[in-house]
Amino acid sequence: MRISIRMKNSIKKQFPILNQKINGKPITYLDSAATTQKPQCVIDCIDEYYTQYNSNIHRSSHILSSRATEKWEEAHNIVANFLNAKSHEEVIFTRNCTEGINLFVNTYAKENLGKEDIVVLSEMEHHSNIVPWLMLQKEIGFNIKYIPVTDNYQLDLKWLKSLIDRERNKIKIVSVIHISNVLGTINDVKEITKLAHGVGATVLIDAAQSVARLPIDVQDLDCDALVFSGHKIYGPTGSGCIYIKKEILKKLPPYMGGGEMIREVSKESFTLNNLPWRFEAGTPDIAGGIALARAITWFSETVKNMGGFDVLINHEKELVERFISQFEGIEWFKLFGSTERVGAITFNLEGFSFAGCKESTEDSNIQGKDILEFISSQGICIRDGFHCAQPLHDKFKIGPTMRVSLGIYTEQVDIDRVVQIIKQGVLRTI
Ligand SMILES: Cc1ncc(COP(=O)(O)O)c(C=O)c1O
CATH class of the missing domain: 3.90.1150.10 (Aspartate Aminotransferase, domain 1)
Structure with missing residues (x-):
């Protein structure tokens, strides 16, 4: 059609x-792979926030704050539905895809990787899915293996299978790009996830380029985590998301400390807020997150109408x-x-x-x-x-x-x- x-x-x-x-x-x-343009409704949404209900969230009890909080929470629900996450608790708003990957690397990976372990990336990764791993590797000393790109510009899944056969117990994390921002290749991330889960590895998917061209269903993919940037799906810069399965998320240590992520603080200690807020320390880009949800609603409706x-x-x-x-x-x-x-x-x-x-x-x-x-x-x-x-x-x-x-x-x-x-x-x- x-x-x-x-x-x-x-x-x-x-x-x-x-x-x-x-x-x-x-x-x-x-140049939409670098950033997409924004439809008028997203621009209006940002304008409405600042002209009608700019206020901090989850803090004050006045009418503006209640409205901003309501919209912020609704935005998490919209993104959760869009990704088919089980709940908004699995959806953490970030500034971009890069921040999402760094969050995953510095919480889940840092807690779970040892010196002898292997992290599998691919040769077609964006720097955002290479550099954070190299930084953590300096601290911990694990191995990084790259799934080769074949002469046909596909990921070599035969190579991955043979690595998995050889090194079953050592492979702890597989983190791969869904659609290459250079080659335009669509990777079979569902199959990669299945292979990785076969040896108990955890899977992170970089959906920066796929989120605005393929249906993303995190339950169907069965990935453990997935990241994207709002600005590549017709939303504002400074917005983005990491989805992480709740079973994993609830065991993770906090990423950044400060307001919003805590329930109580004393001079000696603190207790953590509920999910997902415990991973959203400090005042977030409130207008950005609300407008991201507007962009996603617009995008979903437009794709449906097409x-x-x-x-x-x-x-x-x-x-x-x-x-x-x-x-x-x-x-x-x-x-x-x-x-x-x-x-x-x-x-x-x-x-x-x-x-x-x-x-x-x-x-x-x-x-x-x-x-x-x-x-x-x-x-x-x-x-x-x-x-x-x-x-x-x-x-x-x-x-x-x-x-x-x-x-x-x-x-x-x-x-x-x-x-x-x-x-x-x-x-x-x-
Ligand atoms: C595949 C892929 N991953 C990650 C990123 C990083 O996105 P951001 O700079 O919004 O964090 C990009 C940006 O071009 C990308 O294309």
């Missing part, structure tokens, strides 16, 4: 930023194909990854290098910079760099790369424009 043109137009119209011009040219936003997640993902696949097919037979266009992908299309323009490229000469760097400046001057927003996935680029000896990434508002016209401008950019530079 295709998304009707009328439907697509009405989606884009809800995003005020996308209806402006840059240098007299319509804006073409193709005809469901299958329609959304098929539409993305068609846009990916439309982009790649227009470079067919062009030698200087080098796709990074498979043609079977969603969300992100990463590529190189052979002969050009971009800032940050390790082996670039000054001359080629200037060429790359020229093209990027030209593309940007045409109102086109795409990204270049390592996309916070340097080990993946290193493995394939590629990079930095350029990335075009899609959102629910991306239309065929956006794809055709960026293709035309990239071609023009190359032709005017060589």
Whole structure:
């Protein structure tokens, strides 16, 4: 089923930023993997909070505080329903995906890992799911093994199975990305979870790129924890969430100490608040959390009106194909990854290098910079760099790369424009 043109137009119209011009040219936003734009209803929600009921939560008993508290708690329920968590107690609001991973690493992992244990990550992880582990490794000394990425840009699950067979007792945590922000590969995280649970390991899923394109059902996946950022699902920056199964969460030590996470404090000790508040120390981004729930409600309704997640993902696949097919037979266009992908299309323009490229000469760097400046001057927003996935680029000896990434508002016209401008950019530079 295709998304009707009328439907697509009405989606884009809800995003005020996308209806402006840059240098007299319509804006073409193709950097949604970095952050998505916000629909008017999310912007209004933030405005309403500050103009109508700005107040601290769970503290005062006045009318504004009661309203803010009610909305904050309701937001946790909305996110819990969206993820199909068993209860709002399993949903902790964070500033972003990165904070969620750090929370998990510094509570669950710190409590449960020993020197001889193994943590399994993958070669396509975002730095957010590598660096916190490396930091903890310095303290504890466990081993980190990376599931290899095959030549077909898939995770090598045969390798994982054989690691599990060899090292059954040592594997304690498996933490993997659901959809790669570089390769656009969808990983079979349900299967990975099953394999990990077979040896009693705990599973964390990085859903930063999947939360706004696949249905996420934490009970069906059976993952133990899952993280995402609000700003990648049409919500505000500074909002995000970590889901953790209640059986695990209730045994975890607190992450940060301060107000909100305690019930009582004396000079000598303290007692913990209920879940999930005991993991939300200090005054949170109240407007951000409430607006995240608004974004999720908007996103769910929009996907439903489109005809469901299958329609959304098929539409993305068609846009990916439309982009790649227009470079067919062009030698200087080098796709990074498979043609079977969603969300992100990463590529190189052979002969050009971009800032940050390790082996670039000054001359080629200037060429790359020229093209990027030209593309940007045409109102086109795409990204270049390592996309916070340097080990993946290193493995394939590629990079930095350029990335075009899609959102629910991306239309065929956006794809055709960026293709035309990239071609023009190359032709005017060589
Ligand atoms: C797959 C993936 N994981 C984690 C992150 C980190 O997200 P944030 O910077 O919002 O914490 C990103 C951001 O691009 C991502 O794409």
